[in-house]
Amino acid sequence: MKALEDKILNEGTVLPGDILKVGSFLNHQLDVAFLLEMGQEIARLYQGEQINKILTIETSGIAIAVAAAAFMKIPVVFAKKNRSSNIDCETYTVKIHSYTHNNDYDAVVSKAFLNAQDRVLIIDDFLANGQALGGLLNIVEQAGATTVGVAVAIEKGFQHGGDKLREQGIRVESLAIIDSMDSNTIKYREQA
Ligand code: 5GP
Numbered sequence: 001m002k003a004l005e006d007k008i009l010n011e012g013t014v015l016p017g018d019i020l021k022v023g024s025f026l027n028h029q030l031d032v033a034f035l036l037e038m039g040q041e042i043a044r045l046y047q048g049e050q051i052n053k054i055l056t057i058e059t060s061g062i063a064i065a066v067a068a069a070a071f072m073k074i075p076v077v078f079a080k081k082n083r084s085s086n087i088d089c090e091t092y093t094v095k096i097h098s099y100t101h102n103n104d105y106d107a108v109v110s111k112a113f114l115n116a117q118d119r120v121l122i123i124d125d126f127l128a129n130g131q132a133l134g135g136l137l138n139i140v141e142q143a144g145a146t147t148v149g150v151a152v153a154i155e156k157g158f159q160h161g162g163d164k165l166r167e168q169g170i171r172v173e174s175l176a177i178i179d180s181m182d183s184n185t186i187k188y189r190e191q192a
Helices: 002-011 023-027 032-045 060-072 131-143 161-167
Strands: 013-015 019-021 053-057 076-082 091-097 104-110 119-127 146-156 172-181 186-188
Touching: 002 023, 002 032, 002 146, 002 172, 002 186, 023 032, 023 060, 032 060, 032 146, 032 172, 053 060, 053 131, 060 076, 060 119, 076 131, 091 131, 104 131, 119 131, 131 146, 131 161, 146 161, 161 172
Parallel strands: 053 076, 053 119, 119 146, 146 172
Antiparallel strands: 013 019, 076 104, 091 104, 172 186
8 A cells, every 4th residue: 555655654763673663643643534544445455255343452453443344344353462361261362472562461352252153354553473463363263253364554574474374375465565674764565
């Protein structure tokens, strides 16, 4: 999505540790009009697929998931992050390693909001090594539901989480894929 690639170039900052900061529109301040453009693009990419639910993870996935849901007219369920493990038969729980905080946390979804009949689109803001999305895929599996595909705003292609998911046969749509980045230059992968 050219508009996203340009926005990252204009407003993004590359920090040490391969972290891209996009706090001006996605991760701190929310540019709602632009989020809706991204949501509309995700809805277009998955048009014609039978999807009845979006699954994301708090906090940063929620905004773009809501934007897509506004066009797809389906609910959003977000996994909650818990520090301590609380084994509970009313929830699906998975352990996820956080790339940005370098720690582990439990992601928890109530069984009331995900079941075997659901056809799910998984959405997040970033895809790096694929730990967060891997955790959400695991939760869909625990529910016996079907993952129709994954959509993210920004994939850091050089960390290869997206490639691994595609190799598993999972449809992954990324609105921008960064092949390399440093404090001066960001290079994007060409997409059809
Ligand atoms: P992964 O689990 O794929 O390694 O990392 C994805 C998760 O880490 C996303 O949910 C996102 O919140 C966070 N993340 C990974 N890389 C970046 C980055 O460069 N910038 C920001 N803002 N978040 C990132």
